Amino acid sequence: MIRNMTCIVCPMGCTLEVTLDENGKFVSVAGNTCKRGEVYANNECTNPVRTLTSSVRCDNGEMLSVKTSEAVPKEKLFECMEEINKIIAKTPVTAGDCILKNICNTNVDVIATRSI
Amino acid sequence: MINKDLVIIGGGPAGMSAAIAAYESGISDILIIERDSHLGGILQQCIHNGFGLHKFKEELTGPEYAYKLECKVNELNIPHILDTMVLEVSPEKVVTATNEKDGIFKIQAKAVILAMGCRERSKGALNIAGERPAGIYSAGTAQKFVNMKGYLPGKKVVILGSGDIGLIMARRMTLEGAKVEAVCELMPYSGGLARNIEQCLNDFNIPLKLSHTVVEIEGKERVTGVKIAKVDENRCPIPETIEYIPCDTLLLSVGLIPENELSKDAGVALSRITSGAVVDQNRQTSVEGIFACGNVLHVHDLADFVSDEAEIAGIAAAEYIRGNISNETEINLKTDGKVRYTVPQKITAYTDTTVYFRVSDVFRNVKVVVKNGDKVLFEKKKQKVAPGEMETVKITKDMLENVNELKIGLEVL
Numbered sequence: 281m282i283r284n285m286t287c288i289v290c291p292m293g294c295t296l297e298v299t300l301d302e303n304g305k306f307v308s309v310a311g312n313t314c315k316r317g318e319v320y321a322n323n324e325c326t327n328p329v330r331t332l333t334s335s336v337r338c339d340n341g342e343m344l345s346v347k348t349s350e351a352v353p354k355e356k357l358f359e360c361m362e363e364i365n366k367i368i369a370k371t372p373v374t375a376g377d378c379i380l381k382n383i384c385n386t387n388v389d390v391i392a393t394r395s396i
Numbered sequence: 397m398i399n400k401d402l403v404i405i406g407g408g409p410a411g412m413s414a415a416i417a418a419y420e421s422g423i424s425d426i427l428i429i430e431r432d433s434h435l436g437g438i439l440q441q442c443i444h445n446g447f448g449l450h451k452f453k454e455e456l457t458g459p460e461y462a463y464k465l466e467c468k469v470n471e472l473n474i475p476h477i478l479d480t481m482v483l484e485v486s487p488e489k490v491v492t493a494t495n496e497k498d499g500i501f502k503i504q505a506k507a508v509i510l511a512m513g514c515r516e517r518s519k520g521a522l523n524i525a526g527e528r529p530a531g532i533y534s535a536g537t538a539q540k541f542v543n544m545k546g547y548l549p550g551k552k553v554v555i556l557g558s559g560d561i562g563l564i565m566a567r568r569m570t571l572e573g574a575k576v577e578a579v580c581e582l583m584p585y586s587g588g589l590a591r592n593i594e595q596c597l598n599d600f601n602i603p604l605k606l607s608h609t610v611v612e613i614e615g616k617e618r619v620t621g622v623k624i625a626k627v628d629e630n631r632c633p634i635p636e637t638i639e640y641i642p643c644d645t646l647l648l649s650v651g652l653i654p655e656n657e658l659s660k661d662a663g664v665a666l667s668r669i670t671s672g673a674v675v676d677q678n679r680q681t682s683v684e685g686i687f688a689c690g691n692v693l694h695v696h697d698l699a700d701f702v703s704d705e706a707e708i709a710g711i712a713a714a715e716y717i718r719g720n721i722s723n724e725t726e727i728n729l730k731t732d733g734k735v736r737y738t739v740p741q742k743i744t745a746y747t748d749t750t751v752y753f754r755v756s757d758v759f760r761n762v763k764v765v766v767k768n769g770d771k772v773l774f775e776k777k778k779q780k781v782a783p784g785e786m787e788t789v790k791i792t793k794d795m796l797e798n799v800n801e802l803k804i805g806l807e808v809l
Binding site: 285287290291330333337345365393394 | 440443444445446449455456457458459460462463542543544545546571572573589590591593594595599697698
């Protein structure tokens with residue numbers, strides 16, 4: 281089986297043609313121009329993940345931009361958003377500070393992307 | 397009057413990158429003037445990831461990219477003033493600025509770098525029929541509301557224009573609980589990056605309606621819906637295809653315009669195509685000692701490319717201040733229409749130059765060709781080129797011998 285997709289690893293956006301076996305398992309990929317594209321294609325067919333970015337309210341009323349320290353499973357994005365929207369971050373904050381540990385049991389933290 | 401070697405107008409990625417490059421080239425008497433209350437410019441509201449892969453070899457969000465530059469500016473002690481608006485730049489490089497504390501003041505600069513960025517095209521430019529209710533925002537305004545202020549501008553959204561900001565906002569509004577009904581794009585292709593169509597629309601099953609536009613906005617106090625229609629090959633709406641989409645919000649992502657009011661006052665010649673200055677390989681404008689870089693020069697896809705360009709301008713401004721820049725030649729770079737514009741538009745020294753260009757349409761299987769008259773000096777094949785993605789071609793020193801004009805074009809294979 282062939283699955284077509286666009287690589288989202290970098291702004292080049294390579295068009296990938298992924299070959300899957302009869303069980304839907306990753307076999308090979310064509311169209312990528314770098315090694316990361318192959319990793320992406322494999323992930324995308326087994327466990328698609330995305331880096332989630334958002335912003336949270338701080339105790340001083342300002343908004344703080346945050347991101348997940350690593351990509352989280354795509355199907356958990358909305359669940360993670362619910363958790364992120366409950367956060368009230370304590371100031372002062374430095375970019376890189378952990379704001380919430382292990383969001384939705386993903387082993388991924390939410391970290392600040394700016395300082396306030 | 398205050399005297400400065402180099403005044404940089406704008407403290408976004410272009411201004412900061414230019415300042416760092418100029419400083420590292422040996423000029424330390426610099427002043428960055430920023431109108432907002434923090435450095436970083438529009439990057440502060442671009443909280444999504446995807447920045448920095450070229451420049452810093454890691455994936456960063458907009459604020460993180462800005463923070464890296466800001467840390468460097470602070471580490472080098474490059475002077476900058478915030479909350480300060482530049483009112484005028486004269487051809488003699490006198491910069492007039494104002495802020496709450498100092499009132500109106502003038503600075504005589506030896507060189508000026510214009511790094512004011514761009515602004516969004518607004519609804520007024522679109523001639524959409526209907527009422528003028530609340531609920532119509534440019535995508536960047538909505539981005540500021542959601543990311544910087546914590547407000548959701550609406551719950552049922554239609555987006556007109558598929559530029560990157562529109563795509564990013566489709567995802568952002570969806571994640572915050574809004575329903576994005578459709579993204580309409582007048583052209584038969586998207587102006588955004590392919591990866592953004594994938595991760596911002598396809599991930600959330602948001603339909604991208606190519607060759608579609610909004611023909612009417614309904615609602616008296618607040619938007620209640622929009623009428624959209626398919627357009628023919630002349631981009632005229634086809635009446636039989638009109639459909640009504642109920643919604644409370646319309647976001648516009650219909651292009652960016654370099655913000656060149658100050659440049660005009662300074663007598664800088666502007667290109668009708670880019671709406672930015674006409675520059676040489678040093679990013680020097682038609683006014684000697686005034687340089688331009690970043691989105692004020694032409695709209696970029698990536699902040700990384702903005703930084704690259706700003707470094708060229710920063711280094712060149714430092715050389716200019718030391719009296720090391722002279723025009724050895726003037727070679728104009730012409731385009732064939734398929735290539736819509738180039739930056740720079742001219743080359744004034746016998747040196748290797750990377751020329752950035754944008755194409756006018758989507759073309760597949762093409763050759764990028766550099767010609768002197770009928771003589772082909774360089775060609776390279778490309779599988780696909782699109783208006784949304786900036787391309788480059790390298791002009792080497794030896795192509796410039798005995799030439800006064802080069803033509804950069806596309807040949808479809």
